[in-house]
Amino acid sequence: MEADRPTIGEYTLTCKLGGGSSSMVWKAEHRTTGKVVALKQIDLLKLTRQLKSCLDCELSFLSSVKHPNIIRLFDVFQAENSIFLVLEFCDGGDLAAYIRDHGRVQECVARKFMKQIGAGLEVLSMHHIIHRDLKPENILLSTMETDPILKIADFGLSRLLNPNDLAETVCGSPFYMAPEILEFKMYDDKVDMWSLGAILFELLNGYPPFRGRTSVQILRNIKASLRLPFFEPILPQLHPGCVDLCSRLLSIDPEKRISFKEFCQHNFLKIDEGGDKSFC
Structure with a gap:
């Protein structure tokens, strides 16, 4: 049931897709529209100066492009010492x-x-x-x-x-x-x-x-x-x-x-x- 699932901002987390040392990627649904997205959670407390620079580059680049062969960035928000990237969900996996x-x-x-x-x-x-x-x-x-x-x-x-x-x-x-x-x-x-x-x-x-x-x-x-x-x-x-x-x-x-x-x-x-x- 949805009530049992964790929520972040306007999104309900449905399952974990992957992650690394400072980030986690979730499959999520918008609580109002039902739109399915990939939610990339980046722990700001674990970012080195170098990784912070890479994050700035990632945000700047993805927010400025719209191309079928580049993952789409829809939104960015901050919560619980993390920054969340709301990304296009790809149903075909990797x-x-x-x-x-x-x-x-x-x-x-x-x-x-x-x-x-x-x-x-x-x-x-x-x-x-x-x-x-x-x-x-x-x-x-x-x-x-x-x-x-x-x-x-x-x-x-x-x-x-x-x-x-x-x-x-x-x-x-x-x-x-x-x-x-x-x-x-x-x-x-x-x-x-x-x-x-x-x-x-x-x-x-x-x-x-x-x-x-x-x-x-x-x-x-x-x-x-x-x-x-x-x-x-x-x-x-x-x-x-x-x-x-x-x-x-x-x-x-x-x-x-x-x-x-x-x-x-x-x-x-x-x-x-x-x-x-x-x-x-």
């Missing part, structure tokens, strides 16, 4: 769950997903925002039905990075972190390109490109790799452009890594789908 349920996807599906994530990243690029935590868990699907719309979410580690500037904070999720971050080096927006490559690789293979028990082991595996560890049986089925894009996104040297502009112009993303509307 891309990590999608990969767990479906396994590796067909190349045409991976291409459609890359185009959508790329469209979202274009908005970040226009605002000089780097995400720094792109991973399947932070890519949400609008629906569980056929042909979902993908939305980039969780900008809790994002920051403004103007052209020619560099960042140095070590952050992100190790399986999707660029090697320059793992090596505690200065970095630019190409760290998001590495993460995008790791997502593409995982879509095609069903597992991340580089794994390990620790960040040190992951970095060692990256450096020891002579070629990407594709699942051998699928390689003959992949378009050469697909393998090329994946390899260029996952270039260890950021100078040689493909830029966002080059990603958008890559021929793999321009392959005609032949009018197929059945989502492969």
